[in-house]
Amino acid sequence: MELTKTVVLKLRETDNSLDKTLEKYAEGMNFASKVVYENKKPLSANKLQKITYKHLREKIGLKSQMSCNVARQVAGAYKTLQKQLKEGKTRWQQIKFKPTNITFSYRRDFSINKKEVSITTLDGRKKYKIANYRYAEKYFDSSWKYLASKLVKQKDDSYYFHLSCWKEMIEEPDITKASNFMGVDVGINYLAVATTTDKKKNRFFSGGEIKNIRNIFSKQREMLQKKGTRSAKRVLKHLSGREKRFMRCVNHVVSKKVVAFAKENKVSVIGLEDLKGIRDRARVRKKQRYRHNSWAFRQLQNFIEYKALEQGIGVVYVDAKYTSQTCSRCGHINKNNRNGLNFLCKTCGCGLNADLNGARNIEHRTRDFRHVLESQGCVVNHPYGNGYCLAEFQAPSEREG
Ligand SMILES: [Zn+2]
Structure with a gap:
């Protein structure tokens, strides 16, 4: 791996010299971009290189390798645009490149x-x-x-x-041989809640002040968005940069602790929710939508994944459907099961912290996942990471229905 x-x-x-190089490079990118735009449909990197190379070298003065990179990058950008176009998300337009990278x-x-x-x-x-x-x-x-x-x-x-x-990676974790799993629920109340197959081992990674700080960020954002003036937009941009750097730092610290906890308990596979899947589904409650749209949670998962793989711990993304509504003891699914911070099962009466209940469900699904792998042996690479993801793996309710 x-x-x-x-x-x-x-x-x-x-x-x-760097400023100059960036500016010339952007000039080259914008030249190539104009060529593709006027062509009215994407060009392959090779074709674009053939058309633009001479101009990039002789008129703009880029080095040979840079001229090739320009064609490749611009062709790639238009391919992405084309894809969004097909999904009806954008229109055909000339992509502008700034001298920033x-x-x-x-x-x-x-x-x-x-x-x-x-x-x-x-x-x-x-x-x-x-x-x-x-x-x-x-x-x-x-x-x-x-x-x-x-x-x-x-x-x-x-x-x-x-x-x-x-x-x-030297040690490739073999999920089919694993016996100790850990489910990790990422969220707002706790940044992460982890629980191992041996259920006595739970840990809550509290955000402490972080929830308040993020609330302040989000209130400021709301206010500025309402204002909508130019200067408000500027402040908004600055603010989002600050929030991003802050959360990145927090996520590094928390992911490190989560993986250390897994290592302490000899966990061989960590299960995480596939948040991407749920985001693309319709009918997600507003609160949930915030959770699933938020890049911060995805980033935390990503960091956990990287750090786990470095330690030889495997990572699995499981279906996120109903993890918060399913009782981790009896498997009953009811949206009334969850009541804010607490989970109380309408069927068996099992009551516990809602995030811990979610983490336990993730742990169950991770363990199930191992059985599915064993029986079918089909593993596909996860689109946004190095972990495993089985496309057909679904929530219990869907399997029964
Ligand atoms: Zn129950």
Whole structure:
């Protein structure tokens, strides 16, 4: 199994060469974009390269490799546009690119060690120092390999290098041999609730102040959206950046704790809810919709997944349908079972914390998943991660009906 990761590194003592390179690159992207736009339908990367290469090299002055990257990226962007077009989500339009980021190929355009990155700029190959991050050090041992990576310019003019790394996992977790599972419910009341097959082992990862802070963010957002003025929109953008950075940090801390708890209890597979699936379904209650639309929960799951795989713990995404309405003891499903923070089963009278009940259901489904795998042996890669996902795996009610 392959593990991929993006490591964000701040560059120090950057210079005008980077600005210039970004601007020229964006100019090249916009030129190629115009070509595709006027063609009225997407072009393949090869075709676009053939059409634009000369202009990119001679008129705009990009290096050879960059000119190829421009064609590939622009062709990719229009392919995505086309897909959205077919779904009726957008119209045919000219995609505009800003001079805020650029993709470099490893070896051809950049090389890197833990102290500095060497990048091909329009002024030739240049070296830039990397700000010292302790967490990033491990990505510079020989076990990690590098892929095409991005140079990103922030609004405050600082530069970051988004290094894409991958490595082969030595210990591939074998889910069919696993016996100890853990279900993790991510949510608002608790950031995460974890429960293991041995039910005595539960843990609540409380958000503490975080819920309040997020509420403040969301109130401010609402207010600004109502206002709708230009300056309000600006503040809104700034605010969302702050909230994102804040939640990212929180999610790193929590995911680390969740995986440490799994390791402590010798868990071999962690089950998470497939939130993507539920989001695409109709008829999700408003409160639930907020939960499932929120990128923060997906990010937390992603971080748990990465950290688990690094520890040789497997990850499974299970159907999220009815996890909050199903009784984890008797399996009865009723939307009245849940009453705010508490779960009380209308059939068997089982009462417990609602998030813990959800986590237990996820744990059950993860364990079931193992049996399905054993009997059918069909595993497909999950669309947004390295975990396993079985397409046909469904909630109990659907299996019976
Ligand atoms: Zn019950």
